[in-house]
Amino acid sequence: MYTYQKYKYESPKAAQASGGTASVSTFDDQWWVGNIRLRDLSGSLLGAHIAHGALIVFWAGAITLLEVARFVPDIPLYEQGMILLPHLASLGWGVGPDGTVVDTYPYFVIGVLHLVSSAVVGAGGLYHTFGGPGDLKEGPARAPKFHYDWSDGNKLTFIFGHHLIFLGVGAFLFVLKATVFGGIFDATLGEVRTVSPTLNPFPLLGYIAGIADGGWTIQGMTSVSNLEDLVGGHILIGAIEILGGLWHIFSAPFGWVKSRVIFSGEAILSYSLVGLAWMGILSAFFVLNSDVAYPPQFYGAERSGGASVQIVLGFILLG
Secondary structure (H helix, E strand, O other), X not given: OOOOHHHOXXXXXXXXXOOOOOOOOOHHHOHHHHHHHHOOOHHHHHHHHHHHHHHHHHHHHHHHHHHHHOOOOOOOHHHHOOOOHHHHHHOOOOEOHHHOEOOOHHHHHHHHHHHHHHHHHHHHHHHHHHHOOOOHHHOOOOHHHHOOOOOOHHHHHHHHHHHHHHHHHHHHHHHHHHHOOOOEEEOOOOEEEOOOOOXXXXXXXXXXXXXXXXXXXXXXXXXXXOHHHHHHXXXXXXXXXXXXXXXXXXXXXXXXXXXXXOOOHHHHHHHHXXXXXXXXXXXXXXXXXXXXXXXXXXXXXXXHHHHHHHHHHHXXXXX
C-alpha cells in the first residue's frame, strides 16, 4: 500500500532531537505543495478545507454582484457574458414572461448573503487554522469523533457518510424551490411554475440506461425533456445520498473493499478528483443537450463553448 511516509516532514528541531540532520529543502517546504503539508493534522486540514469553502462562497457572491452591476435589461444574459445570473434566473428568481429578467433585486440579495456567509465560514476556517487544535482528537466535545487516520477505513467512511448527507440535503433544497417556494423556470412554456415531480423511480432510472419516452437514445440522462422528471430525479438522488450517508456512518467497509481500495491520503484525493472529473464531463453533456436544465432563454441555443470548458476541466482533473 502506498503511503506518504517518504514525504513526511521532519522539522530541524525534530531531526536534531533524533540525532539526524535536517534536510535543507524538503517536500513540505516547497511553496507549491499547498495543503498537503497538513495531511497528518486533521484539525488544521479542516481549517484549510473550510477556508477554501469560504473563498468559493465569496467568489459566488462577488461575481453575482458584479454581474448585477453591469446587467443591461434589453440584452439577453448569454450575450452579456453572464455566468451566474443565468443559474439564478433558471431557479425562477426575478423572471417574468418569456424569460425576461424583470427584477435584479433578488440577485443582489443573494450576492450579499453569499458575501456575509463567506465571512462566517471564513471565520470558522481561521479558527480551525489558528485557534483550534491541530489534531481533532485533542479537541473538545464531539471533535475527536471526526479525527481520522488515512489508513483507517472505518473512520474515512464515517466522514464520507456525512458528506453524502449534505449533498442529499442540497438536492432536496432544489426540490423545495421547484415544488413549494415559487417554482423554477420552464423553458418550454417560457414561464416560472411550480412542479409536481415524478415519483415513480423506474422511468427516472431508465434515463441512466438511455431509455426515455418509450425508446432508447444515446443522450442518456441528458435526454430529460420535462421539469417533472428533472425534479423527480433530484428527489431520487437526494434520497439515495442521504440513505447512503447513513449507511456509511453506521457501517464499516466490507472485507473486499478493504483489500481492493487503497486507504491513503493520495488515494483519497485521487478518488475525489475522479468524482469531480466525472461531474464536469457529465455536466458538459447536460449543458450541450438539455434545454430543460439549461434554458436557451438564459444560456443561449448554442452552448458548445460552455460545454467545452466543462469537458476540458473534467479531463484536467482526471489527469
